[in-house]
Amino acid sequence: MAQDIYDPAFVATLFDRCSQRYRRWSAISSFGFVWLWRKQCVDRLIGQTSIARIQNGKVTPKQPKVLQVVDLMAGTGEIWPHILAEFPRAKITAIDISPAMHAEAMIKLHGARANQITHFAANALTNDLPENTADMLVATFGLKTFNHDQQTILARQIARILVPGGQFSLIEASDPQGWIFRPLYRFYLAGVLPLIERVFLQGAQDFSMIATYTANFQNCAHMEKALRAAGLKVSMKRHFFGCATSVAGTKPIAPDAPTP
Numbered sequence: 001m002a003q004d005i006y007d008p009a010f011v012a013t014l015f016d017r018c019s020q021r022y023r024r025w026s027a028i029s030s031f032g033f034v035w036l037w038r039k040q041c042v043d044r045l046i047g048q049t050s051i052a053r054i055q056n057g058k059v060t061p062k063q064p065k066v067l068q069v070v071d072l073m074a075g076t077g078e079i080w081p082h083i084l085a086e087f088p089r090a091k092i093t094a095i096d097i098s099p100a101m102h103a104e105a106m107i108k109l110h111g112a113r114a115n116q117i118t119h120f121a122a123n124a125l126t127n128d129l130p131e132n133t134a135d136m137l138v139a140t141f142g143l144k145t146f147n148h149d150q151q152t153i154l155a156r157q158i159a160r161i162l163v164p165g166g167q168f169s170l171i172e173a174s175d176p177q178g179w180i181f182r183p184l185y186r187f188y189l190a191g192v193l194p195l196i197e198r199v200f201l202q203g204a205q206d207f208s209m210i211a212t213y214t215a216n217f218q219n220c221a222h223m224e225k226a227l228r229a230a231g232l233k234v235s236m237k238r239h240f241f242g243c244a245t246s247v248a249g250t251k252p253i254a255p256d257a258p259t260p
């Protein structure tokens with residue numbers, strides 16, 4: 001029987017096998033683009049903070065508080081330096097389903113800012129983070145291993161976890177439909193990378209799955225619809241000719257009830 005590549009257990013095992021080489025392999029194979037796209041994900045989050053402060057037609061003052069940030073499908077926590085550079089006092093709660101990615105992240109936690117980060121090995125689709133608690137939520141490159149139904153569940157989870165007025169920003173590698181160099185890009189993902197992996201990583205075919213997931217995922221368009229259906233304000237953006245797409249937005253604050 002064909003393997004269900006969207007089964008969370010399958011995905012967890014796949015990333016367990018990738019965990020030790022993930023950081024270096026993703027940076028090198030993307031020519032550093034993953035670093036840029038994580039930064040752009042955080043930039044979009046910052047852009048949403050001003051929008052979120054608009055209430056009843058007025059911009060509310062900034063709240064000097066410790067921000068609670070949730071990082072879903074966190075992997076080894078590569079986005080944390082970008083978050084902490086912008087929000088130095090933030091507390092980050094990170095989730096990843098792969099025990100080995102979790103273990104790699106825990107090694108990283110023993111750094112100077114360990115007290116600001118909590119990392120759980122858990123399924124983001126069934127997580128029980130308390131509702132209305134996250135001021136901000138991010139996810140980088142963790143959407144493609146979800147099919148449409150799972151994206152819909154994830155969107156509901158995001159709407160549940162965020163505080164009213166909270167912001168989110170999610171980014172994912174995508175299929176750059178219509179780009180003149182798309183055939184070359186696809187050849188690189190589906191032909192060159194698997195060959196390099198086979199030769200240099202003892203015949204492994206784990207990172208090569210990314211080509212399949214990205215081709216199936218297409219872009220963040222379904223996630224955009226799912227987030228809107230979950231009651232969030234959202235807009236989608238293309239990055240580098242559509243090689244990545246992002247969705248960012250806010251959880252609306254219910255308007256004050258009209259005075260009788």
Ligand SMILES: C[S@@+](CC[C@H](N)C(=O)[O-])C[C@H]1O[C@@H](n2cnc3c(N)ncnc32)[C@H](O)[C@@H]1O
Nearest residue numbers: 015073074075096097098101123124140141142
């Ligand atoms: C491509 S990595 C991205 C890691 C990191 N966010 C980054 O920017 O490098 C995708 C991660 O999503 C995690 N993941 C996949 N499905 C998940 C789920 N249902 N719940 C939590 N984590 C999941 C995988 O274990 C993997 O670590």
